[in-house]
Amino acid sequence: MSLPARTRFSLFAQREVGRLWSVVWVPASVFVLSVIMRYRIRDVRDLRRRFRTLVKETDKPIVICPNHLTMVDSALVAWALGGPWWLVFHYRWVPWNLPEYHNFASVWVSRVAAWATKCIPIVRGGERDQVSKVLKRIQHVVSRGDTAIIFAEGGRSRTGRIQMETIAHGMGRIINSIPDCHALCVYLRGDRQDRWSTIPKRGDSFYVDFEVFRPESENSGMRRSRDFAVQIADRLVQLEEKYFARQATA
């Protein structure tokens, strides 16, 4: 799993540059979400209290595995769990993100911005060795104490519900490759989010719930990674069912 020294240094530099100017970009991102887009997180104090308790009580590597409905889900999840200044001062909990390369690569400004905000671009469905290199980078940063967001479904759900048939094997693979790595399953959904979209509707209010667990499997090799990915997706389905059950009784 060890990376070439040059790649490790490159990741270190990327992290530190991002950390240094996180006092600008983290609050600015939250300003866009909370003031310009007027998004709200429901029960945010309780949510952050639960998350901070989890952070205090665990020293295990954690990969955040949310459902995926919009292109700003990773920012929403980080904001919901951490809050801007908490994230600035606990920078390891600003998750590394794997945005689709083609979504932003055409403009150099967005490439630079992505680099400086803990993003490692990936070409989904691209050459296997390139995808593997990206996953190894994520394994490296998570095993060093940072966290990363890997969307359980690989891409935004086309049905608006968790899609078991498109679950991201790479998610299970990363967790399998890091000793005692836990999955933080996060279910995020805007009240007005009926299906997938580019961004949530302005003024939307978000339900967020999470569960952390260590996937288990008696298998080895790829089958073990697959078992992990399926268990994580199953947890997300349970969280989704809980959400819809609450909606039905509300």
Place this chain on the structure above:
Amino acid sequence: MDQDEVRAKIVEIISTYAKDKEALASATDDTNILEDLKVNSARLVDVILDFEDAFDIEVEDEDADKVNTIGDALSLIAAKI
């Protein structure tokens, strides 16, 4: 099991996931499983797990990274059976 039988079994397994059945009918060892046969990248894992079952082998994630073409799959399986 000789190489032709292995290749035939590989093609049979892939046929379940390939969207381009015409390309599959004329597939060679150089045929790319994702690009030419239009297998969804998320399903490539299922393809390789089916190889494990069919040939009674175990494949590591790193081994699977090398599988781009039918020839790659053939080499992987030949090395393990």
